Amino acid sequence: MDRVTPQAKDMTVLRSLPLFKAVSDATFARLAESVRFDRYVKGETIVRQGEKAQWVIVVLEGYVKLSRTAANGEETLIHIFGRGETIAESVAVLGDNHTTTAEATGPTRIVRMPAHVVAQAARDAPELALAILSESSAKIWALMDEIEALKAQTADQRVLRFLLSLCAQESGPVETRLPYTKGVIAASLGLKQETLSRSFARLKSVGVEIDGRKATILDPRKLAQEIERLNRIV
Amino acid sequence: MDRVTPQAKDMTVLRSLPLFKAVSDATFARLAESVRFDRYVKGETIVRQGEKAQWVIVVLEGYVKLSRTAANGEETLIHIFGRGETIAESVAVLGDNHTTTAEATGPTRIVRMPAHVVAQAARDAPELALAILSESSAKIWALMDEIEALKAQTADQRVLRFLLSLCAQESGPVETRLPYTKGVIAASLGLKQETLSRSFARLKSVGVEIDGRKATILDPRKLAQEIERLNRIV
DNA sequence: CGGCTAGTTGACTTCATTCAACGCTGGTGG
DNA sequence: CCACCAGCGTTGAATGAAGTCAACTAGCCG
Numbered sequence: 001m002d003r004v005t006p007q008a009k010d011m012t013v014l015r016s017l018p019l020f021k022a023v024s025d026a027t028f029a030r031l032a033e034s035v036r037f038d039r040y041v042k043g044e045t046i047v048r049q050g051e052k053a054q055w056v057i058v059v060l061e062g063y064v065k066l067s068r069t070a071a072n073g074e075e076t077l078i079h080i081f082g083r084g085e086t087i088a089e090s091v092a093v094l095g096d097n098h099t100t101t102a103e104a105t106g107p108t109r110i111v112r113m114p115a116h117v118v119a120q121a122a123r124d125a126p127e128l129a130l131a132i133l134s135e136s137s138a139k140i141w142a143l144m145d146e147i148e149a150l151k152a153q154t155a156d157q158r159v160l161r162f163l164l165s166l167c168a169q170e171s172g173p174v175e176t177r178l179p180y181t182k183g184v185i186a187a188s189l190g191l192k193q194e195t196l197s198r199s200f201a202r203l204k205s206v207g208v209e210i211d212g213r214k215a216t217i218l219d220p221r222k223l224a225q226e227i228e229r230l231n232r233i234v
Numbered sequence: 235m236d237r238v239t240p241q242a243k244d245m246t247v248l249r250s251l252p253l254f255k256a257v258s259d260a261t262f263a264r265l266a267e268s269v270r271f272d273r274y275v276k277g278e279t280i281v282r283q284g285e286k287a288q289w290v291i292v293v294l295e296g297y298v299k300l301s302r303t304a305a306n307g308e309e310t311l312i313h314i315f316g317r318g319e320t321i322a323e324s325v326a327v328l329g330d331n332h333t334t335t336a337e338a339t340g341p342t343r344i345v346r347m348p349a350h351v352v353a354q355a356a357r358d359a360p361e362l363a364l365a366i367l368s369e370s371s372a373k374i375w376a377l378m379d380e381i382e383a384l385k386a387q388t389a390d391q392r393v394l395r396f397l398l399s400l401c402a403q404e405s406g407p408v409e410t411r412l413p414y415t416k417g418v419i420a421a422s423l424g425l426k427q428e429t430l431s432r433s434f435a436r437l438k439s440v441g442v443e444i445d446g447r448k449a450t451i452l453d454p455r456k457l458a459q460e461i462e463r464l465n466r467i468v
Numbered sequence: 469c470g471g472c473t474a475g476t477t478g479a480c481t482t483c484a485t486t487c488a489a490c491g492c493t494g495g496t497g498g
Numbered sequence: 499c500c501a502c503c504a505g506c507g508t509t510g511a512a513t514g515a516a517g518t519c520a521a522c523t524a525g526c527c528g
Binding site for chain 3 (some may be wrong): 182183193194
Binding site (some may be wrong): 068070071072074076077078079090091093094096099100122123124126127129130132133134136137139140141143144146147148150151152190228231232 | 302304305306308310311312313324325327328330333334356357358360361363364366367368370371373374375377378380381382384385386424462465
């Protein structure tokens with residue numbers, strides 16, 4: 001982990017985050033005072049399961065994976081956070097302990113604010129409390145999406161959904177980079193790496209080309225159709 | 235659905251709910267004014283996916299299942315709420331639309347408060363906003379638990395966990411009632427009814443006896459051991 | 469160059485689903 | 499009062515999707 005001295009442009013980025021959108025200048029200024037910027041490399045732990053939540057963390061760059069380690073040592077990936085997303089905001093504000101571990105999946109930049117400062121600000125400024133609630137609510141939807149996918153969709157359908165989420169446009173050929181390693185992608189979709197690999201191979205037939213970290217999708221609409229088609233078969 | 239006139243004792247129950255624990259008498263009184271009590275029978279819909287959230291709902295009695303219906307008409311059970319739990323609190327306060335449908339799994343009593351009243355109260359009284367945040371946070375943990383179970387555990391392990399959650403005591407023989415039909419239990423665990431039935435049959439060997447709605451567990455500790463043992467095999 | 473990590477591929481296994489038949493129970497109407 | 503039906507649950511046999519195990523390749527860093 002590397003502490004970084006904040007730059008002026010970082011503050012403007014910060015101000016534009018969803019968490020601070022509806023917040024007054026005064027409240028923002030108060031929070032900005034105690035803000036800290038950190039840089040992590042792949043595999044470093046950002047927060048550890050069981051520790052008391054001391055910080056509210058926002059991802060500026062890179063991807064952070066949340067996972068939970070069971071008594072037997074097995075680790076389960078719960079969710080992945082990207083740019084602009086907030087980690088542990090509710091836990092930190094309420095003063096609870098982390099129930100998950102957060103780890104950088106690659107080079108990552110984050111911002112952290114002391115929990116007690118945010119908690120006090122939330123008490124003083126209801127619009128901040130509501131903004132945090134809004135973040136938590138978004139997280140609930142995302143988790144519900146995940147549960148729905150795990151319960152109702154096959155491996156190929158989940159992979160297709162994931163690929164679709166990478167496409168910036170709705171049609172035409174799209175070329176992107178996979179945001180993290182295939183092992184992490186597999187875990188995030190509730191699959192084994194081998195299964196993901198086979199799925200990618202199968203999906204060549206609907207215009208998906210994966211070459212290392214480079215992903216080429218001939219036509220996103222075709223992927224959506226394929227998800228539908230796989231539903232019908234069942 | 236049946237509207238019920240509130241009784242004095244209902245108000246004391248209400249006051250003791252987690253949502254109102256930390257709330258001042260003044261704030262509570264304000265909310266209590268516009269409270270409404272409703273009674274539902276099995277299968278009735280309480281809130282519908284896609285509708286604007288108009289109410290904050292608290293379950294007083296019975297169980298409510300949250301589910302999501304995909305484009306192809308398939309319904310996936312996301313989560314089940316019981317006594318004292320709050321439904322759609324964040325969505326209602328933020329003025330968003332419901333992303334899930336809530337349905338009574340049996341005879342159910344609920345309390346509802348108009349969303350705008352709660353939203354205004356949350357703006358005026360930060361302790362209410364934080365209480366709602368606390369509820370949302372609890373919901374996030376519960377959903378993460380579910381994801382972990384779906385990704386990392388077999389059918390038998392999930393069934394064992396569920397049975398353990400029904401046990402009031404840690405040891406000795408426990409006798410309880412299954413809280414809802416086996417079909418609903420199966421769906422909540424991400425299983426088919428047939429699979430649950432077979433699982434129950436297998437679990438006789440660790441002292442689980444299911445007879446209709448009546449469940450007898452010889453020794454909860456043995457169930458916990460069995461979950462562990464099933465992990466080791468893999 | 470060797471040693472790592474990430475990823476692929478093949479053969480085999482297994483857990484859960486599907487499909488289908490059947491059993492039990494409680495309610496309804498003749 | 500009984501007959502019949504619907505809803506809920508069980509059981510068996512066959513199928514299939516994903517996991518496991520293992521061997522192997524490609525790229526990368528020191």
